Amino acid sequence: MKKYTEKIASTDSKNNLNVIIWETEKEPIGVLQIVHGMAEYIDRYDNFAKYMTEHGFNVIGHDHLGHGHSVSDEHDYGFFAEENGDKIIIEDMHSVTQYAREKWEELPNFILGHSMGSFCLRQYLTKYSNDVFGAIIMGTGWIPSAAALLGKTIATNTCKSKGSHTVNPLLIKLTLEPYNKPFAPARTNCDWLSRDEKQVDLYVNDKLCGFDFTAGAYKDFFTVLEKIAKNRQLIGMRKSLPILITSGSVDPVGGKKACEKLNAQYKRCGIDDVTLKLWENDRHEILNELDKSDVYQYIYNWLKSKIQN
Helix, strand or coil, X not given: CEEEEEEEECCCCCCEEEEEEEECCCCCCEEEEEECCCCCCHHHHHHHHHHHHXXXXXXXXXXXXXXXXXXXXXXXXXXXXXXXXXXXXHHHHHHHHHHHHHHCCCCCEEXXXXXXXXHHXXXXXXXXXXXXXXXXXECCCCXXXXXXXXXXXXXXXXXXXXXXXXXXXXXXXXXXXXXXXXXXXXXXXXXXXXXXXXXXXXXXXXXXXXXXXXXXXXXXXXXXXXXXXXXXXXXXXXXCCCEEEEEECCCCXXXXXXXXXXXXXXXXXXXXXXXXXXXXXXXXXXHHCCCHHHHHHHHHHHHHHHHHC
């Protein structure tokens, strides 16, 4: 396997995106683009990416603006953009897709979004479903449009009164704090991520993880959530697009009920090639769970089955 980094210009016309590429040493059979979640970074997917290269996939992913090594000023952690951040993060994803398609134009390309990345992917697919061979929506949730609008309103008001770089504790309380409650008594504030204590500790002790989101970033994220809650957003999606929806069964971000609702939404809109896979007793980060080897293999088998079809 060959691993290296590249820089791609962000569509904000200011910053460069940190992009990591894992290239297989085998005869490649496909490409997998990974879109990471909130308050983490793409290199956390290194073990999974290496597994995929061992099975013939080239893997690519970037750090979102405000994350990882796409940040040039520490002041910008947890911040996307002053304006149109919701659009910029989606267009940045597409820039990486285009880069991958040009680099490996003969290979089928898939895209995987985890957590915040899964919500962004759902919005991405409403515009760019023709540019990917298939999609994996991982660790997602079901946020009603009214709830998204409420969060967006709070974030917008904070931006107007105190500035878009402001951290509003109320937004954190509404979004993240409830996730740990099902696992009380908790060992850490991040027990909801995984049953694997080693993986939880790695996250807790990583300075590039767990930082607070700014009001500006919350405004952008809630804008995405508000959009994807509406069925009409799916009208333009390619009906034959293969989709895998997968999650831990006790993932507090969404889990079983959220995935079933999303599955039903897609099928109502005529998107029929949808697979739903839940992992019993797994929490939020199924790629870092106790049964991760089974998760890895299942994802590989799904990808390969779609290529063969």
